[in-house]
Amino acid sequence: MTSWFALLPALQTYDGSQTAPLFPPSASTVSGEVDALYAFLVGVSIFFSVLIFALVIGFTVRFRRRPGVHATPIEGSLPLELLWTLVPLAIAMVIFVWGAKVYFRTVRAPSDAMQIDVTGKQWMWKMQHPTGQREINDLHVPVGVPVKLRMISEDVIHSFYVPAFRIKRDVVPGRYSTTWFEATQPGEYHLFCAEYCGTKHSQMIGRVFALDPVEYQAWLAGAGAAETPREAGAKLFTSLRCDTCHNSQSGARGPDLAGRWGGKSVLRGGGSATFDADHVRESILNPGAKLALGYEPLMPSYSGQVGEEQLLALIAYIESLAAPQGAKEKP
Amino acid sequence: MSAAGPIPGPIPAPSPALGRASRENYLTADYSWRSWLLTVDHKRIGILYLLSVTGFFFLGGLFAVLLRLELATPQGDLVQAETYNKLFTMHGLVMIFFFLVPSIPGVLGNFFVPIMIGAKDMAFPRLNLLSWYVYMIGGLVSFLAIVMGGVDTGWTFYAPYSSTYANSNVALTAVGVFITGFSSILTGLNIIVTVHKMRAPGMTWFRMPLFVWAHYATSLIMILGTPVLAITILLLALERLFHIGIFDPKLGGDPVLFQHLFWFYSHPAVYIMILPAMGVISELVAAFSRKRIFGYSFVAFSSLAIAVLGFLVWGHHMFLSGQSVYAGVVFSVLSFLVAIPSAVKVFNWAATLYKGSVLLSTPMMYVLGFLGLFTIGGLTGLFLACLGLDVHVHDTYFVVAHFHYIMVGGAVMAFLGGLHYWWPKMFGRMYPEALGKFSAVVVFIGFNLTFFPQFLLGYLGMPRRYHAYPEEFGVLNVLSSAGASILGIGYLLPMVYLIWSLRYGPAAVQNPWGAKGLEWEKAPTPPPTFNFDATPVVTQEAYAYADDLPAEPTRPEASYV
C-alpha cells in the first residue's frame, strides 16, 4: 500500500524549506496508511476527471455544429448504463472497505497504550501524563510508544487534531472521547483545535513534541511530577466520602467498585451499562439516571462539586481498582 | 436563418380577438408597483426571486471578499477574530439559506416548471407569493441580526456553543432561518402539487422535461427535510432563551443530538441545492447538442434515488463527533451509494454530446464548467465519505474546497447557465454573446485559482474557520485570495451586461436556440400572463429533436430579429 506513496518521494516530507509542500510531515504509524489511501483516491479522481473532461471537450469539438450536419438520435443503452453504474460502484466499495480498515486502526488503541488525560476548554488544552506531569497547550510524548488520549471538554465542543499524525477527534462536553497514536519521527508538530469553539478558536493551538524515549524520561524528570491522577483520585475518594458507601464490607450501602472496570453494571428496570469512564462519570454527577440493581437510590449527586480534572482522577483511581477492594493500594 | 417558423401542432393559431396577447405579456400587463408586489403570476414571482437572490448573493460575496482579504496574510491583521468568525458565519448562512436554496427553484423553477408542463400557473398562486414574502421576512430578520452585530456560530449552529456560550445574535438569526424554512416548504409543496395535478393533456410523467423531474425530487426533500430543521432551530432557540437542557450537557442534554437533527436536514439540503442545477444541465445539454438526453429514464430516476438515499447519510458529517463507530461505518457506505446516481448523470450527459450537433454558446460554456467542476467536487466528496481519510481532512480546508467545488463550481455555474439560456424567454432580449463567453471563462479560471489551493491546504492540515494560521500555509492562501478577486469580476460581468441587455439588447424571437419544450415551442416570448394562448396538447416526448432537422441555428445571433 505504501508503494503508492513512494511514487511521490519528492513530496514525502515537509522540511520547512519547501514553500508549498503537498503533504504534511508523516510522523505516526498510521500516517503512511492514510497517505496511501489518499494517493489512491487522488489517482481515481484524476482518472475520472480526465476521462470526463476528455469526453466532454472531445465530443464538443468533434461534433460541433456544422451547417447541414445533423445530430444522430440515440435513445440510450442499457449495457452502458450498467457499465457506468457498476464500475463506479465497485470502485466506491473498494474505497469504503479500505477506508473503514484504516479507520478501525485509528479508533482502537492497543491495550498497552500509555494513557494521557486531555481537557479542552475555551481556548486551551490541558494535558496530564500518567505520571502526573501537567502541561498546557504542549504535549510531550515518547516515540515508539502507543499513546492513548482520554479527552473531555469543560465547555463547548473542541477537536484534537495533529496533522502530522493524521489523527483528529472531537472533544465533547459531558462525555469522554478517545483517540490514540504512536509517533514514529522525533520532532515538533502542530496541534490544532479543529472544531469551531468561539472567538479564539484559531488560537487554541499548541505543539506536540515527539521525543525519543530517553529524552522523554529526561523531560518527565525535569517537568516536576505532581501527584499521579490515580493518587489524586484515591485521596478524593476518601475526602468526598465515597468510601463510606463504596467498600468491600458486607452491607455496604453502595456497590463495591473494585474489579468492576470494563464489566457490566446491571440496572434496575432491566438493561445494563458498561462500567466505563462515561458510566462512572454519570454515576457521580447524575446518580438517578441509571440505578444499579439491588441498591437504594441513596447516592447524592456531586454535580457542581467536582471539576473535570477531579473526575478524571476519580476515574483513574476506580479504573485502577482491578482487584477486590481489600487488595487496593492505600495512598 | 430563423428558428421561429409557424409551429406545427394541433393548436389553432390565436384567434384575432386574442391577437393582442402576442403583444401584451406578463411584463407589460401592468406597470404599477402594486401589480408586482401583489402579483400571483408565477413568472413575476420568479422575477421577484431573481432580484432578491441576486442581492443576497452579492451580500454573501462581499463577506467572502472580506474573508479572503483577511486570509491573504497569516496574521489576523485586517479584522478582529470575533469579526472574522461573524464573517464566515454570515457568509455561509446567506449563501446557503438566502441564496442557493431558493435560487434555482425560486427563479427558474417558478418561472418554467408550470410552462414546461403546459399549466397556466402554479397550483397555488397565492401560496407562491406568500412563499416569497416569507422568504423576504426571514431574510430581513436575519439581515437585522447582521446589522445588530451579527452572529458567530458558524452556519452549523453547533450546540452548546450556540445555545449557551456565544454572545452574538443567535436567537434572532435562528428565527430568520426558521421563517425562511417555511418559504422552502411552501415552494416544495406547490411544485409537487403542480407537477401532479396541473400537467397539460398528453403531458405524461415520462414526457416531462428532466428539469421538471429534478424539481419534483427537490421538492420532496424540501417538504420532508425542512420541517426537521425548523423544529431543531426552535429547540435551539428555546434552549438559548430558557436553558431547557435539550442540548446542553450541563443539564443532561446531548450536544451530538443537535448535530444529528441538524444534518438530518442539512445533508439532504445539499441535494436541494444540486438537483435543480442538474435539471438545468439536462435541459442545456439537450438543447445545445440537439439530442434527446441519453438514457432519459436513468437520469430521471437518479434524481429520485438521490432524493431518497440523501436522507440516509447525514451521519457522514459526524464521523468524529462521538457517534458510534458502527454508525460511522453505515453512514460511510451509504454515502458511497448516494454518489452513484450522480455518476450516472454525469456519464449520461457526456454521452448525450456524442454524435450531437453541439453549439458552444454561452450557456453551454457554463455547462462544460459545471461538468468539470462538479465532477471534481463530487469525487472529493468520496475522500470525505471515506472514514480513514475523513479523520485527517474533516474540518479542514479540504472540506471547504469540496463544497465550494460543488456549490459554486456546480450549482452557481448551472444557475448562470440556466439564466443565460432562458434570459431571452424571460425578458425577450439577447445579451452580447462574446462577452457572455468571456465571463464564463473568467469565472472558470478565477474559480479554480480560488479553490484548488484549498484542497492542498486542507490535506496539509489547515483547519477551517481559522482567523490566523501558521506561516507555512501562506503561499497557497495568497493564490486563493488572488483567485477570489478574479472570480468576483467574473460574477460582476454578467450582472452588468444582463442588465444592459434589458434595454439595449436585440429583441429575441420566440425560440432563439431552436430548442424543444413547451416554453420555447408554444409559449410566446415573453409569455403572456397565462403562459399560452391556448392550453397546449402534448403529443411528443421531451427533446424530440429528430423530427425537425432543418431548423438549426449555427449561431444564436443568426436568430435575432
Add this chain to the structure above:
Amino acid sequence: MSDSHGAHGGALAHHFEDLEQQREAHTLGMWAFLVTEVLFFGGLFGAYAVYRSSYPQAFANASNQLDHVLGGINTAVLIGSSFTMVLAVHAAQLRRKWQIFGWLWATIVLGAVFLGVKYVEYHHKWEHHLVPGPNFLFEGQPGGSEQLFFALYFSMTGLHAFHMVIGAGVLIWLSVLALKGRFDEPGRNAVEMAGLYWHFVDLVWIFLFPLLYLLGRHQ
C-alpha cells in the same frame, strides 16, 4: 390551503381547468402539508426517544408527576371534537350552512375545553416547580434528567396546543364564511381541508398521551 382567485366569483379559480382538478390539487396540497407536519413533530419524537432510552428511570419518575386523569379526559374531549368535525364536513357536503356553523362551533368549544384543561395542568406544573429553567426542582433537587422530560413535555404539548389554537382560529373563520353562504355552491372544499388538519392534530395527541402520561408509570 384553499387557494382560489375569489375575485372572479364562482368557485373555480382561473388557472384550473375544472372543479375536479382544483379539488384534487387542494386535497393533495393538504396531504403534503400534513406530511411536513409529521416531520415537524418527528424531530421532537426523535429527541424524546433518544432521551427516554438514555434516562429511563428519570423519565418514569417524571412521568408519574403528570395527571393522567386530566390527560385521559382531554383525550376523550379531542376524540369527541374529531367526531363533531366529521359532522361539520358532512354538513358542508350537503351544503347546509346552519349545520356547518353549528358543528364547527361544537368543535371549537371542545377544542377550547381541551386548551382549558391544558392550562390547568400547566398551572399545576408551574406551582410545583416543574417548569424547566432556574426554578426547576424535582423532589427537592434542581436540574437532573427529569428536567429534560419536562422540557420535552412542554415543547411537545405546547407545540400541539399551538396547532389547536391555529385550528380553532381557522374554524372560527370558516364558520363566518359559512354564514355568508360561501359554501352554498359546489366546489368549495375548505371545510373538508380544515377537517383533515383537525384530525391530524388529534392524531398527534393520540401519540403524545401514551408516550408522556402512560409509558413506564409506577416503576
